[in-house]
Amino acid sequence: MGHFATFADFLQMGKHGLYVWLSYGLAFAIFAYNIVSVALAKRQFFNKAKRQARREQSES
Amino acid sequence: MKIKLPQWFYQLASPRWFYEFSGKLLPWFAIAAFVLLITGSVWGLAFAPEDYQQGNSFRIIYVHVPASILAQSCYMLMAIAGAIGLIWKMKMAHIVAKSCATFGASIAVMSLATGAIWGKPTWGAWWVWDARLTAMLVLFFLYVGVIALHSAFENTQSADKASAVLSLVGLVNIPIIKYSVEWWNTLHQGATFKVTEKPAMPPEMWIPLLIMVLGFYCFFAVILMQRARIEVLQREKKASWVQEIIQQSL
Numbered sequence: 001m002g003h004f005a006t007f008a009d010f011l012q013m014g015k016h017g018l019y020v021w022l023s024y025g026l027a028f029a030i031f032a033y034n035i036v037s038v039a040l041a042k043r044q045f046f047n048k049a050k051r052q053a054r055r056e057q058s059e060s
Numbered sequence: 061m062k063i064k065l066p067q068w069f070y071q072l073a074s075p076r077w078f079y080e081f082s083g084k085l086l087p088w089f090a091i092a093a094f095v096l097l098i099t100g101s102v103w104g105l106a107f108a109p110e111d112y113q114q115g116n117s118f119r120i121i122y123v124h125v126p127a128s129i130l131a132q133s134c135y136m137l138m139a140i141a142g143a144i145g146l147i148w149k150m151k152m153a154h155i156v157a158k159s160c161a162t163f164g165a166s167i168a169v170m171s172l173a174t175g176a177i178w179g180k181p182t183w184g185a186w187w188v189w190d191a192r193l194t195a196m197l198v199l200f201f202l203y204v205g206v207i208a209l210h211s212a213f214e215n216t217q218s219a220d221k222a223s224a225v226l227s228l229v230g231l232v233n234i235p236i237i238k239y240s241v242e243w244w245n246t247l248h249q250g251a252t253f254k255v256t257e258k259p260a261m262p263p264e265m266w267i268p269l270l271i272m273v274l275g276f277y278c279f280f281a282v283i284l285m286q287r288a289r290i291e292v293l294q295r296e297k298k299a300s301w302v303q304e305i306i307q308q309s310l
Contacts, residue, residue: 002107010106013116019181020119023174024101027123030170031097031279034163038286045290049297049306 073150075292076301082285089281096275103268111265120178122269125252126276127170131199132234134164134280138206139231142224154220155295157227158210159287163280165203172196183247191240192248195233202230216295 004010013020104122111118138160145153175193176186187193206223213219241250252269253259259266296302 003109004106013119014110016115016117016119016181019117019177020105023120023123023177024105026173026177027127027170030166034166034279034283037162038283038290041290042286045293046306046309049293050310053306053310 073148073152075152075155075296076299078152079289079292082289086282086285089278089285093275093278093282096271096278100268100272100275104272108265108268109262114182117178117181120174121252122272124171124174124178125269126273127167127174128196129273130276130280131164131168131171131196132237133277134160134167135199135202135227136231136234138164139224139227142220142227145220146224151295152292154224155288155291156284157224158220159284159291161203161206161210161223162287163283165200165207167276167280168196168200168203172200188247190246190248191244192237192246195237195240198233199230199237202227202233205230 002010011017011021100122104119108119108122110116138157141153141157141160144150145157172193175196179188180186206227209226210219210223213222238251240246241248252261252266253273261269293302293305
């Protein structure tokens with residue numbers, strides 16, 4: 001497959017496996033952080049707005 | 061004298077128009093980001109040839125270079141949006157500027173950290189106080205500064221203005237990052253992509269890199285639009301169209 005003869009070679013990346021996978025793992029983590037934090041902020045906004053809307057309905 | 065600006069400029073200035081338009085664009089950018097990032101990573105990790113000097117550690121380029129380019133583009137966008145907000149008192153521009161800051165800080169961390177991981181096998185050190193690296197660290201601090209300054213104000217308008225001024229002052233750092241590898245003797249290698257020259261690498265190395273750069277930009281567009289949309293909703297909470305959206309979600 002591709003540049004590497006076996007899957008084990010692919011994981012090992014010569015002698016640089018640790019560095020390469022650490023970088024990609026970190027990049028993935030930062031992407032995931034951005035996706036999750038945006039989703040949380042959106043949910044937080046709607047939850048808060050809904051609570052406020054219900055409170056106003058019960059007051060009137 | 062009053063400069064007449066094109067129609068879309070005024071439309072873009074309307075938070076409601078932005079909210080509706082970005083809602084249509086979002087899925088396309090999300091799909092593009094996903095496809096480009098997967099293709100670029102698989103190609104870069106498994107199919108690109110290894111570097112004759114650096115071996116497989118060079119594969120870090122496929123996350124490090126896009127992250128570094130984007131960290132700078134994101135900063136420029138933040139500063140330009142801040143300037144537009146200051147000059148034309150445009151709400152939407154300040155919303156975009158604020159939405160850039162958090163993403164920019166996270167992507168600057170990615171650039172610095174993957175650079176450090178690449179530095180260890182290549183230079184033998186995680187960090188050196190080199191011009192390029194130091195300027196990049198300053199960029200990260202500028203992002204953090206903008207975020208901190210914005211949150212220090214109670215009043216949104218004052219926060220927007222102060223952050224815009226800080227990001228404009230920090231803009232001086234961008235050419236320093238760019239030319240740092242030429243002005244000073246440095247460990248850091250030169251630019252991978254230049255507008256005026258052909259890349260020094262063979263196509264099977266730089267094509268996946270180009271794909272990754274495009275993928276990073278699409279991902280940035282997705283996160284930026286999402287953050288800006290939430291910010292629009294928060295700031296326009298009292299507007300009737302936002303109230304309708306909230307009612308629909310009940």
